[in-house]
Amino acid sequence: MSDPEKVLVPERTDDARAVKVRLAVVQDEERATVERTDEPECMSFPHLVLREWIAFLALSLGLVVLSLLVNAPLEEMANPEKTPNPSKAPWYFLGLQELLHYYPPLVAGVLLPGFVVLSLIVVPYFDINLRREAIWRGRSLPGALKVLIVTALISLFFIFSAAHPVWPIVVPTIFVGLLMALPAALGQRPAVLHWLATRSLPFYIFLWFLIVATALTAIGTLFRGPGWSFTLPWRDGIY
Amino acid sequence: MSFLQRSRLFRSIVRHGLPDSVRNRALVTFTNFFLHIQPVKVRLRAMQFTRTFYLGGLSAACFFILVVTGVLLMFYYHPSVPRAYEDMKDLEFVVSSGVFLRNLHRWSAHAMVALVMLHMVRVFFAGAYRPPREFNWVIGVVLLLLTIGLSYTGYLLPWDQLAYWGVTVGTNMAAAVPVLGDQIRFLMLGGHGVNENALIRFYVLHCVVLPLALTVGIALHIWRVRKDGGLYLPPKG
Numbered sequence: 001m002s003d004p005e006k007v008l009v010p011e012r013t014d015d016a017r018a019v020k021v022r023l024a025v026v027q028d029e030e031r032a033t034v035e036r037t038d039e040p041e042c043m044s045f046p047h048l049v050l051r052e053w054i055a056f057l058a059l060s061l062g063l064v065v066l067s068l069l070v071n072a073p074l075e076e077m078a079n080p081e082k083t084p085n086p087s088k089a090p091w092y093f094l095g096l097q098e099l100l101h102y103y104p105p106l107v108a109g110v111l112l113p114g115f116v117v118l119s120l121i122v123v124p125y126f127d128i129n130l131r132r133e134a135i136w137r138g139r140s141l142p143g144a145l146k147v148l149i150v151t152a153l154i155s156l157f158f159i160f161s162a163a164h165p166v167w168p169i170v171v172p173t174i175f176v177g178l179l180m181a182l183p184a185a186l187g188q189r190p191a192v193l194h195w196l197a198t199r200s201l202p203f204y205i206f207l208w209f210l211i212v213a214t215a216l217t218a219i220g221t222l223f224r225g226p227g228w229s230f231t232l233p234w235r236d237g238i239y
Numbered sequence: 240m241s242f243l244q245r246s247r248l249f250r251s252i253v254r255h256g257l258p259d260s261v262r263n264r265a266l267v268t269f270t271n272f273f274l275h276i277q278p279v280k281v282r283l284r285a286m287q288f289t290r291t292f293y294l295g296g297l298s299a300a301c302f303f304i305l306v307v308t309g310v311l312l313m314f315y316y317h318p319s320v321p322r323a324y325e326d327m328k329d330l331e332f333v334v335s336s337g338v339f340l341r342n343l344h345r346w347s348a349h350a351m352v353a354l355v356m357l358h359m360v361r362v363f364f365a366g367a368y369r370p371p372r373e374f375n376w377v378i379g380v381v382l383l384l385l386t387i388g389l390s391y392t393g394y395l396l397p398w399d400q401l402a403y404w405g406v407t408v409g410t411n412m413a414a415a416v417p418v419l420g421d422q423i424r425f426l427m428l429g430g431h432g433v434n435e436n437a438l439i440r441f442y443v444l445h446c447v448v449l450p451l452a453l454t455v456g457i458a459l460h461i462w463r464v465r466k467d468g469g470l471y472l473p474p475k476g
Contacts (some may be wrong), residue, residue, distance in 0.1 A: 039475075041280040044259060045267040047279050049274065055293040057299045063350060064302065067342035074331070077324045077401030080432065087404035090394050092352050092387060097408065109412030120380045123363075124373030207361050 076150065085226045086126035086239055094220030095213050101228050122204055144184035151177025168219055170209035178205055276461050278469055285470040288363075294358035298386075301351035306450065311328060316396070318442035319356040320435045323398040347391050355386045367471035375463040382460060385453045392445035395438060406441075407433050 042048075089097050099108035155173050159165040183197035225231035225239045243249055244256065255266035265279045284290065315334055316326050330337030359379060362368060369377035395406045410433065414424040429436030462472070 013335045038280065040283045042283060042286065043263045043264045043268075044262065044277045044279055044281050045274065048277060048286060049268075049288070052293070052296055055297060059306065059350075060296050063343060063347050066346050068337055069336060070342065072345035073401055074327055074397060077321060077400050078400055078433075080402070080403070084400055084404055087408050089405045089408045090391065091349075092356075092390070093409055096412065100412070105412055105415030106417065109415045110417075113439040115386070117384070118378065121377050124368045124370065124376050172469050202365075210360060226262075 030075065070181070086224060086228055088220075088224075088239065091217065091221050094224075095216035098168070098220035099166075099214045101224075102164055102166045118208070119205075123206070124200060140184045147177055150172040151181075168215040169212050172208055172215060174206055175211070176208040179207075184215045257439060268284055276465065282472065284472050290472075291470065292357075292361060294354055294361050298351055298354040298358055301347050302405045304347045305343065305344060305351065308340055308347065308444070309450075312344055313446060314325065318396070318439050319436060320398060323396060324390070324460065325337065327397045344453065347389060348393060352384065352386055352390050355383050359383060362471075365471060366473065372463070372467050375460060378456060378460050378463065382456045385449055385456060389445060389453065390447065392441040395433070395441045396445065398438065403433055406437070410437075414431065 088094060096108060096113055099112060102108070103112070142166040151173055154177075157168045158169045158173065179196055186193060188194040188197050222233045222238055223230055225236055231237075231239065254471065255263045255271060258264045258267050268274045268277055268279045312330075315330055315337065317323060327341070332342050334340070362379065364377070390407065391406075395402045410424050410427055413427060414420040416423055427440070428434070428435070429440050
Protein backbone atom coordinates (compact mmCIF):
# COMPACT_ATOMS: atom_id res chain seq x y z
CA MET A 1 0.00 0.00 0.00
CA SER A 2 3.06 2.22 -0.07
CA ASP A 3 2.63 2.84 -3.80
CA PRO A 4 -0.10 5.49 -4.18
CA GLU A 5 -0.46 4.91 -7.96
CA LYS A 6 -1.94 1.43 -7.54
CA VAL A 7 -5.59 1.80 -6.78
CA LEU A 8 -7.93 -1.14 -6.50
CA VAL A 9 -10.93 -0.67 -8.76
CA PRO A 10 -13.71 -3.15 -8.14
CA GLU A 11 -14.96 -4.61 -11.40
CA ARG A 12 -18.34 -6.21 -11.88
CA THR A 13 -18.67 -8.96 -14.44
CA ASP A 14 -20.37 -12.31 -14.89
CA ASP A 15 -17.23 -13.94 -16.25
CA ALA A 16 -14.83 -14.65 -13.40
CA ARG A 17 -11.97 -15.40 -15.84
CA ALA A 18 -12.06 -11.86 -17.17
CA VAL A 19 -11.02 -10.48 -13.76
CA LYS A 20 -7.24 -10.32 -13.46
CA VAL A 21 -6.86 -9.64 -9.78
CA ARG A 22 -9.30 -11.06 -7.35
CA LEU A 23 -9.71 -10.06 -3.78
CA ALA A 24 -11.11 -12.61 -1.40
CA VAL A 25 -12.51 -11.47 1.90
CA VAL A 26 -12.07 -14.18 4.52
CA GLN A 27 -13.85 -13.73 7.78
CA ASP A 28 -11.75 -14.15 10.87
CA GLU A 29 -12.35 -17.55 12.41
CA GLU A 30 -15.11 -17.25 14.93
CA ARG A 31 -17.63 -19.62 16.46
CA ALA A 32 -21.19 -18.55 16.17
CA THR A 33 -21.90 -18.45 19.89
CA VAL A 34 -18.54 -18.58 21.67
CA GLU A 35 -17.27 -15.16 22.56
CA ARG A 36 -13.63 -14.43 23.03
CA THR A 37 -12.84 -13.70 26.64
CA ASP A 38 -10.03 -12.02 28.49
CA GLU A 39 -11.06 -13.57 31.78
CA PRO A 40 -8.42 -15.45 33.77
CA GLU A 41 -8.20 -19.03 32.57
CA CYS A 42 -6.24 -22.13 33.40
CA MET A 43 -5.28 -25.29 31.54
CA SER A 44 -7.87 -28.09 31.76
CA PHE A 45 -5.01 -30.53 32.15
CA PRO A 46 -4.00 -30.89 34.91
CA HIS A 47 -6.16 -28.45 36.91
CA LEU A 48 -9.67 -29.46 35.87
CA VAL A 49 -8.95 -33.12 35.13
CA LEU A 50 -7.42 -33.57 38.58
CA ARG A 51 -10.43 -32.02 40.30
CA GLU A 52 -12.80 -34.20 38.34
CA TRP A 53 -10.76 -37.25 39.23
CA ILE A 54 -10.90 -36.33 42.93
CA ALA A 55 -14.66 -35.77 42.69
CA PHE A 56 -15.07 -39.18 41.04
CA LEU A 57 -12.95 -40.87 43.71
CA ALA A 58 -14.89 -39.15 46.51
CA LEU A 59 -18.18 -40.30 45.00
CA SER A 60 -16.87 -43.85 44.53
CA LEU A 61 -15.55 -43.94 48.06
CA GLY A 62 -18.87 -42.72 49.46
CA LEU A 63 -20.85 -45.31 47.49
CA VAL A 64 -18.43 -48.13 48.39
CA VAL A 65 -18.61 -47.31 52.10
CA LEU A 66 -22.41 -47.09 51.89
CA SER A 67 -22.52 -50.44 50.08
CA LEU A 68 -20.33 -52.06 52.74
CA LEU A 69 -22.50 -50.73 55.56
CA VAL A 70 -26.05 -50.89 54.23
CA ASN A 71 -27.57 -53.79 52.32
CA ALA A 72 -29.94 -53.21 49.42
CA PRO A 73 -33.44 -54.32 50.43
CA LEU A 74 -34.54 -57.78 49.36
CA GLU A 75 -37.86 -59.12 50.53
CA GLU A 76 -39.43 -62.53 49.95
CA MET A 77 -40.17 -63.72 46.45
CA ALA A 78 -42.85 -61.86 44.46
CA ASN A 79 -46.28 -63.18 45.35
CA PRO A 80 -49.28 -61.82 43.42
CA GLU A 81 -51.60 -63.36 46.05
CA LYS A 82 -50.14 -61.35 48.89
CA THR A 83 -50.45 -57.56 48.66
CA PRO A 84 -48.23 -55.76 51.15
CA ASN A 85 -49.84 -52.87 53.00
CA PRO A 86 -48.81 -50.24 52.05
CA SER A 87 -47.48 -51.07 48.54
CA LYS A 88 -45.05 -48.33 47.72
CA ALA A 89 -43.34 -47.42 44.43
CA PRO A 90 -39.66 -46.32 44.46
CA TRP A 91 -39.06 -43.01 46.25
CA TYR A 92 -39.01 -40.80 43.15
CA PHE A 93 -42.58 -41.87 42.37
CA LEU A 94 -43.89 -41.46 45.90
CA GLY A 95 -44.77 -37.82 45.24
CA LEU A 96 -47.14 -39.05 42.52
CA GLN A 97 -48.40 -41.86 44.75
CA GLU A 98 -49.08 -39.30 47.48
CA LEU A 99 -51.11 -37.32 44.93
CA LEU A 100 -53.17 -40.48 44.32
CA HIS A 101 -54.39 -39.99 47.88
CA TYR A 102 -56.07 -36.75 46.79
CA TYR A 103 -56.93 -37.20 43.13
CA PRO A 104 -58.19 -40.00 40.87
CA PRO A 105 -55.45 -41.86 38.92
CA LEU A 106 -56.23 -39.95 35.71
CA VAL A 107 -55.33 -36.65 37.41
CA ALA A 108 -52.56 -37.81 39.75
CA GLY A 109 -50.95 -40.38 37.48
CA VAL A 110 -51.39 -38.92 34.00
CA LEU A 111 -52.51 -35.28 33.78
CA LEU A 112 -50.36 -33.74 36.53
CA PRO A 113 -47.08 -35.56 35.70
CA GLY A 114 -47.73 -34.95 32.00
CA PHE A 115 -48.27 -31.28 32.76
CA VAL A 116 -45.05 -31.15 34.80
CA VAL A 117 -42.94 -32.73 32.03
CA LEU A 118 -44.52 -30.44 29.43
CA SER A 119 -43.83 -27.39 31.62
CA LEU A 120 -40.21 -28.40 32.11
CA ILE A 121 -39.78 -28.72 28.36
CA VAL A 122 -41.36 -25.35 27.49
CA VAL A 123 -39.77 -23.41 30.36
CA PRO A 124 -36.90 -21.97 28.25
CA TYR A 125 -39.33 -21.02 25.48
CA PHE A 126 -41.71 -19.36 27.91
CA ASP A 127 -40.65 -15.79 27.40
CA ILE A 128 -42.16 -13.97 30.37
CA ASN A 129 -39.82 -11.70 32.27
CA LEU A 130 -37.03 -13.94 31.02
CA ARG A 131 -34.34 -11.30 31.18
CA ARG A 132 -34.64 -10.75 34.87
CA GLU A 133 -36.07 -7.30 34.78
CA ALA A 134 -37.67 -6.42 38.05
CA ILE A 135 -41.25 -7.65 38.24
CA TRP A 136 -42.05 -4.68 40.45
CA ARG A 137 -40.76 -1.20 39.78
CA GLY A 138 -41.00 0.42 43.16
CA ARG A 139 -44.10 -0.18 45.20
CA SER A 140 -47.10 -1.51 43.38
CA LEU A 141 -49.96 -2.37 45.71
CA PRO A 142 -52.39 -3.28 42.92
CA GLY A 143 -49.71 -5.66 41.59
CA ALA A 144 -49.28 -7.28 44.98
CA LEU A 145 -53.04 -7.59 45.29
CA LYS A 146 -53.24 -9.30 41.89
CA VAL A 147 -50.62 -11.87 42.92
CA LEU A 148 -52.39 -12.53 46.22
CA ILE A 149 -55.74 -13.01 44.48
CA VAL A 150 -54.22 -15.51 42.04
CA THR A 151 -52.54 -17.26 44.99
CA ALA A 152 -55.84 -17.44 46.85
CA LEU A 153 -57.65 -18.82 43.79
CA ILE A 154 -55.00 -21.53 43.23
CA SER A 155 -55.07 -22.41 46.94
CA LEU A 156 -58.87 -22.63 46.97
CA PHE A 157 -58.72 -24.84 43.88
CA PHE A 158 -56.35 -27.26 45.59
CA ILE A 159 -58.43 -27.20 48.78
CA PHE A 160 -61.76 -27.99 47.15
CA SER A 161 -60.92 -29.95 43.99
CA ALA A 162 -59.48 -32.93 45.83
CA ALA A 163 -60.83 -35.65 48.08
CA HIS A 164 -58.93 -34.00 50.97
CA PRO A 165 -57.40 -30.51 50.99
CA VAL A 166 -53.99 -30.86 49.33
CA TRP A 167 -51.95 -29.12 52.04
CA PRO A 168 -48.56 -30.09 50.49
CA ILE A 169 -49.59 -27.96 47.50
CA VAL A 170 -51.61 -25.26 49.25
CA VAL A 171 -48.95 -24.27 51.79
CA PRO A 172 -46.13 -23.85 49.19
CA THR A 173 -48.57 -21.93 46.96
CA ILE A 174 -49.26 -19.40 49.72
CA PHE A 175 -45.56 -19.24 50.62
CA VAL A 176 -44.43 -18.52 47.05
CA GLY A 177 -47.33 -16.07 46.52
CA LEU A 178 -46.24 -14.13 49.59
CA LEU A 179 -42.62 -14.08 48.39
CA MET A 180 -43.78 -12.63 45.07
CA ALA A 181 -46.01 -10.01 46.68
CA LEU A 182 -43.64 -8.89 49.44
CA PRO A 183 -41.43 -6.48 47.44
CA ALA A 184 -44.49 -4.89 45.84
CA ALA A 185 -46.05 -4.26 49.22
CA LEU A 186 -42.95 -3.25 51.19
CA GLY A 187 -40.68 -1.75 48.54
CA GLN A 188 -37.19 -2.98 47.70
CA ARG A 189 -35.17 -1.42 50.47
CA PRO A 190 -33.46 -4.39 52.15
CA ALA A 191 -31.35 -6.27 49.62
CA VAL A 192 -33.43 -9.43 50.10
CA LEU A 193 -36.57 -7.72 48.87
CA HIS A 194 -34.72 -6.31 45.87
CA TRP A 195 -33.46 -9.79 45.11
CA LEU A 196 -37.01 -11.16 45.30
CA ALA A 197 -38.33 -8.39 43.04
CA THR A 198 -35.77 -9.14 40.34
CA ARG A 199 -36.47 -12.88 40.10
CA SER A 200 -38.20 -13.97 36.89
CA LEU A 201 -41.65 -15.54 36.75
CA PRO A 202 -40.20 -18.93 35.67
CA PHE A 203 -38.02 -18.74 38.81
CA TYR A 204 -41.09 -18.54 41.03
CA ILE A 205 -42.95 -21.25 39.13
CA PHE A 206 -39.95 -23.58 39.36
CA LEU A 207 -39.47 -22.77 43.06
CA TRP A 208 -43.13 -23.59 43.66
CA PHE A 209 -42.83 -26.87 41.74
CA LEU A 210 -39.66 -27.79 43.63
CA ILE A 211 -41.18 -27.21 47.07
CA VAL A 212 -44.40 -29.05 46.14
CA ALA A 213 -42.50 -32.03 44.67
CA THR A 214 -40.19 -32.24 47.68
CA ALA A 215 -43.08 -31.99 50.15
CA LEU A 216 -45.16 -34.65 48.38
CA THR A 217 -42.19 -37.02 48.04
CA ALA A 218 -41.14 -36.55 51.68
CA ILE A 219 -44.68 -37.15 52.95
CA GLY A 220 -45.17 -40.18 50.69
CA THR A 221 -41.83 -41.65 51.74
CA LEU A 222 -41.72 -40.93 55.46
CA PHE A 223 -45.21 -40.21 56.71
CA ARG A 224 -47.41 -42.83 55.05
CA GLY A 225 -48.23 -46.26 56.48
CA PRO A 226 -50.85 -49.00 56.11
CA GLY A 227 -53.86 -47.90 54.07
CA TRP A 228 -51.89 -44.72 53.23
CA SER A 229 -52.69 -43.46 56.75
CA PHE A 230 -50.60 -40.66 58.22
CA THR A 231 -47.77 -42.04 60.39
CA LEU A 232 -44.85 -40.49 62.19
CA PRO A 233 -41.48 -41.98 61.18
CA TRP A 234 -39.94 -41.55 64.66
CA ARG A 235 -42.94 -43.24 66.32
CA ASP A 236 -44.06 -45.87 63.79
CA GLY A 237 -40.97 -46.29 61.61
CA ILE A 238 -40.76 -45.91 57.83
CA TYR A 239 -42.95 -48.16 55.73
CA MET B 240 11.00 -42.94 31.54
CA SER B 241 12.46 -40.96 28.70
CA PHE B 242 13.57 -44.22 27.08
CA LEU B 243 9.99 -45.44 27.25
CA GLN B 244 8.79 -42.15 25.87
CA ARG B 245 11.07 -42.25 22.90
CA SER B 246 10.06 -45.80 22.01
CA ARG B 247 8.21 -46.27 18.75
CA LEU B 248 5.33 -48.04 20.47
CA PHE B 249 4.73 -45.19 22.93
CA ARG B 250 4.96 -42.54 20.23
CA SER B 251 2.41 -44.46 18.18
CA ILE B 252 -0.09 -44.22 21.05
CA VAL B 253 0.65 -40.82 22.60
CA ARG B 254 1.90 -38.22 20.17
CA HIS B 255 3.12 -35.60 22.58
CA GLY B 256 5.80 -35.36 25.25
CA LEU B 257 5.36 -35.16 29.00
CA PRO B 258 2.79 -32.54 30.07
CA ASP B 259 5.50 -30.17 31.29
CA SER B 260 4.78 -27.30 28.90
CA VAL B 261 1.64 -25.38 28.06
CA ARG B 262 1.75 -26.80 24.55
CA ASN B 263 1.96 -30.40 25.73
CA ARG B 264 -0.75 -29.84 28.34
CA ALA B 265 -2.99 -28.48 25.60
CA LEU B 266 -2.17 -31.54 23.50
CA VAL B 267 -3.13 -33.87 26.37
CA THR B 268 -6.69 -32.53 26.29
CA PHE B 269 -6.75 -32.05 22.56
CA THR B 270 -5.49 -35.41 21.35
CA ASN B 271 -7.05 -37.67 23.97
CA PHE B 272 -10.38 -39.15 22.96
CA PHE B 273 -11.68 -39.21 26.52
CA LEU B 274 -10.47 -35.75 27.48
CA HIS B 275 -11.32 -33.94 24.25
CA ILE B 276 -14.92 -33.43 25.39
CA GLN B 277 -13.39 -30.70 27.56
CA PRO B 278 -11.92 -27.44 26.37
CA VAL B 279 -8.16 -26.97 26.49
CA LYS B 280 -8.56 -24.00 28.79
CA VAL B 281 -11.30 -23.21 31.28
CA ARG B 282 -12.20 -19.94 32.87
CA LEU B 283 -11.33 -19.79 36.55
CA ARG B 284 -14.89 -18.77 37.38
CA ALA B 285 -16.10 -22.05 35.85
CA MET B 286 -13.75 -24.02 38.11
CA GLN B 287 -15.30 -22.86 41.40
CA PHE B 288 -16.77 -25.85 43.23
CA THR B 289 -19.95 -24.00 44.17
CA ARG B 290 -20.55 -23.11 40.50
CA THR B 291 -21.65 -26.62 39.61
CA PHE B 292 -21.02 -28.83 42.65
CA TYR B 293 -19.87 -31.25 39.90
CA LEU B 294 -23.47 -32.51 39.78
CA GLY B 295 -23.55 -33.26 36.05
CA GLY B 296 -20.15 -34.92 36.09
CA LEU B 297 -21.07 -36.98 39.15
CA SER B 298 -24.30 -38.10 37.45
CA ALA B 299 -22.20 -39.35 34.54
CA ALA B 300 -19.78 -40.95 37.04
CA CYS B 301 -22.71 -42.80 38.63
CA PHE B 302 -23.73 -44.00 35.18
CA PHE B 303 -20.20 -45.33 34.64
CA ILE B 304 -20.24 -47.18 37.98
CA LEU B 305 -23.69 -48.54 37.12
CA VAL B 306 -22.56 -49.85 33.73
CA VAL B 307 -19.55 -51.62 35.28
CA THR B 308 -21.47 -53.17 38.20
CA GLY B 309 -24.46 -53.83 35.93
CA VAL B 310 -22.40 -55.84 33.45
CA LEU B 311 -20.92 -57.87 36.32
CA LEU B 312 -24.43 -58.50 37.72
CA MET B 313 -25.60 -59.66 34.28
CA PHE B 314 -23.13 -62.59 34.54
CA TYR B 315 -25.15 -63.90 37.48
CA TYR B 316 -28.68 -63.09 36.42
CA HIS B 317 -31.40 -64.94 34.50
CA PRO B 318 -34.49 -62.89 33.61
CA SER B 319 -37.01 -65.63 34.32
CA VAL B 320 -39.41 -66.59 37.11
CA PRO B 321 -38.45 -67.84 39.69
CA ARG B 322 -34.79 -67.98 38.64
CA ALA B 323 -34.38 -64.20 38.92
CA TYR B 324 -35.15 -64.25 42.64
CA GLU B 325 -32.97 -67.33 43.19
CA ASP B 326 -30.11 -65.44 41.53
CA MET B 327 -30.57 -62.69 44.15
CA LYS B 328 -30.18 -65.32 46.86
CA ASP B 329 -27.12 -66.70 45.05
CA LEU B 330 -25.62 -63.23 44.99
CA GLU B 331 -26.20 -63.09 48.71
CA PHE B 332 -24.87 -66.50 49.69
CA VAL B 333 -22.84 -68.00 46.82
CA VAL B 334 -21.18 -65.34 44.67
CA SER B 335 -18.02 -63.75 46.10
CA SER B 336 -18.78 -60.13 47.02
CA GLY B 337 -22.21 -60.63 45.45
CA VAL B 338 -23.97 -58.61 48.15
CA PHE B 339 -21.46 -55.79 47.75
CA LEU B 340 -21.91 -55.79 43.98
CA ARG B 341 -25.68 -55.56 44.25
CA ASN B 342 -25.48 -52.92 46.98
CA LEU B 343 -23.15 -50.77 44.90
CA HIS B 344 -25.44 -51.03 41.89
CA ARG B 345 -28.54 -50.24 43.94
CA TRP B 346 -27.14 -47.27 45.85
CA SER B 347 -25.44 -45.83 42.77
CA ALA B 348 -28.78 -45.99 40.98
CA HIS B 349 -30.54 -44.04 43.74
CA ALA B 350 -27.62 -41.60 43.86
CA MET B 351 -27.84 -41.08 40.10
CA VAL B 352 -31.56 -40.25 40.15
CA ALA B 353 -30.96 -37.79 43.00
CA LEU B 354 -27.88 -36.25 41.37
CA VAL B 355 -29.60 -35.78 38.01
CA MET B 356 -32.50 -34.03 39.76
CA LEU B 357 -30.13 -31.81 41.75
CA HIS B 358 -28.21 -31.07 38.54
CA MET B 359 -31.44 -29.90 36.94
CA VAL B 360 -32.26 -27.67 39.92
CA ARG B 361 -28.75 -26.18 39.85
CA VAL B 362 -28.92 -25.51 36.11
CA PHE B 363 -32.31 -23.88 36.48
CA PHE B 364 -31.34 -21.53 39.29
CA ALA B 365 -28.14 -20.60 37.44
CA GLY B 366 -30.36 -19.55 34.52
CA ALA B 367 -28.36 -21.79 32.20
CA TYR B 368 -31.50 -23.09 30.49
CA ARG B 369 -32.11 -19.77 28.74
CA PRO B 370 -31.29 -19.09 25.07
CA PRO B 371 -29.15 -20.21 23.33
CA ARG B 372 -29.15 -23.31 25.52
CA GLU B 373 -32.89 -23.96 25.57
CA PHE B 374 -32.74 -27.15 23.51
CA ASN B 375 -29.98 -28.59 25.68
CA TRP B 376 -32.32 -28.11 28.63
CA VAL B 377 -34.93 -30.14 26.73
CA ILE B 378 -32.32 -32.88 26.13
CA GLY B 379 -31.59 -32.72 29.86
CA VAL B 380 -35.28 -33.29 30.67
CA VAL B 381 -35.22 -36.34 28.36
CA LEU B 382 -32.07 -37.59 30.14
CA LEU B 383 -33.87 -37.24 33.49
CA LEU B 384 -36.79 -39.29 32.16
CA LEU B 385 -34.38 -41.92 30.80
CA THR B 386 -32.62 -42.08 34.17
CA ILE B 387 -35.92 -42.60 35.98
CA GLY B 388 -36.87 -45.17 33.33
CA LEU B 389 -33.61 -47.04 33.89
CA SER B 390 -34.05 -47.00 37.64
CA TYR B 391 -37.65 -48.10 37.39
CA THR B 392 -37.03 -50.97 34.94
CA GLY B 393 -34.20 -52.15 37.19
CA TYR B 394 -36.52 -52.05 40.17
CA LEU B 395 -38.45 -55.10 38.90
CA LEU B 396 -35.46 -57.33 38.18
CA PRO B 397 -34.87 -58.80 41.71
CA TRP B 398 -38.42 -60.19 41.50
CA ASP B 399 -39.14 -59.80 45.21
CA GLN B 400 -42.27 -58.40 46.84
CA LEU B 401 -40.84 -54.85 46.77
CA ALA B 402 -40.12 -55.09 43.03
CA TYR B 403 -43.40 -56.76 42.12
CA TRP B 404 -45.70 -54.37 43.97
CA GLY B 405 -43.67 -51.28 43.22
CA VAL B 406 -44.03 -51.98 39.51
CA THR B 407 -47.69 -52.97 39.90
CA VAL B 408 -48.46 -49.60 41.53
CA GLY B 409 -46.59 -47.70 38.80
CA THR B 410 -48.06 -49.53 35.81
CA ASN B 411 -51.56 -49.21 37.26
CA MET B 412 -51.06 -45.45 37.02
CA ALA B 413 -50.20 -45.85 33.33
CA ALA B 414 -53.51 -47.69 32.90
CA ALA B 415 -55.29 -44.47 33.91
CA VAL B 416 -54.42 -42.83 30.57
CA PRO B 417 -57.75 -42.17 28.84
CA VAL B 418 -58.77 -44.47 25.95
CA LEU B 419 -55.32 -46.08 25.44
CA GLY B 420 -54.53 -46.80 29.12
CA ASP B 421 -54.98 -50.57 29.08
CA GLN B 422 -53.14 -50.89 25.77
CA ILE B 423 -50.20 -48.87 27.12
CA ARG B 424 -50.04 -51.05 30.21
CA PHE B 425 -50.23 -54.17 28.03
CA LEU B 426 -47.35 -52.79 25.92
CA MET B 427 -45.26 -52.12 29.03
CA LEU B 428 -45.91 -55.47 30.68
CA GLY B 429 -46.45 -57.82 27.73
CA GLY B 430 -49.61 -59.01 29.49
CA HIS B 431 -52.43 -57.95 31.76
CA GLY B 432 -50.38 -58.19 34.93
CA VAL B 433 -46.78 -58.17 36.12
CA ASN B 434 -45.48 -61.59 35.06
CA GLU B 435 -42.57 -63.26 33.30
CA ASN B 436 -43.23 -61.30 30.09
CA ALA B 437 -42.97 -58.04 32.01
CA LEU B 438 -39.68 -59.24 33.51
CA ILE B 439 -38.07 -59.91 30.12
CA ARG B 440 -39.33 -56.57 28.75
CA PHE B 441 -37.98 -54.63 31.69
CA TYR B 442 -34.72 -56.61 31.47
CA VAL B 443 -34.13 -55.79 27.80
CA LEU B 444 -35.07 -52.14 28.33
CA HIS B 445 -32.86 -51.95 31.41
CA CYS B 446 -29.78 -53.64 29.97
CA VAL B 447 -29.84 -52.63 26.31
CA VAL B 448 -32.32 -50.04 25.07
CA LEU B 449 -32.24 -47.41 27.82
CA PRO B 450 -28.46 -47.48 28.50
CA LEU B 451 -27.78 -47.05 24.77
CA ALA B 452 -30.27 -44.18 24.55
CA LEU B 453 -28.77 -42.58 27.65
CA THR B 454 -25.23 -42.88 26.28
CA VAL B 455 -26.19 -41.15 23.05
CA GLY B 456 -28.15 -38.55 25.01
CA ILE B 457 -25.25 -37.76 27.34
CA ALA B 458 -22.88 -37.39 24.37
CA LEU B 459 -25.31 -34.98 22.70
CA HIS B 460 -25.82 -33.09 25.96
CA ILE B 461 -22.10 -32.52 26.57
CA TRP B 462 -21.41 -31.77 22.90
CA ARG B 463 -24.02 -29.02 22.95
CA VAL B 464 -22.56 -27.55 26.16
CA ARG B 465 -19.23 -27.24 24.34
CA LYS B 466 -20.81 -25.77 21.21
CA ASP B 467 -22.57 -23.15 23.34
CA GLY B 468 -19.25 -21.99 24.76
CA GLY B 469 -18.74 -24.30 27.70
CA LEU B 470 -20.18 -23.98 31.16
CA TYR B 471 -22.76 -21.21 31.50
CA LEU B 472 -21.40 -18.28 33.47
CA PRO B 473 -23.49 -15.26 34.35
CA PRO B 474 -22.31 -12.10 32.59
CA LYS B 475 -19.84 -10.16 34.71
CA GLY B 476 -20.60 -6.83 36.28
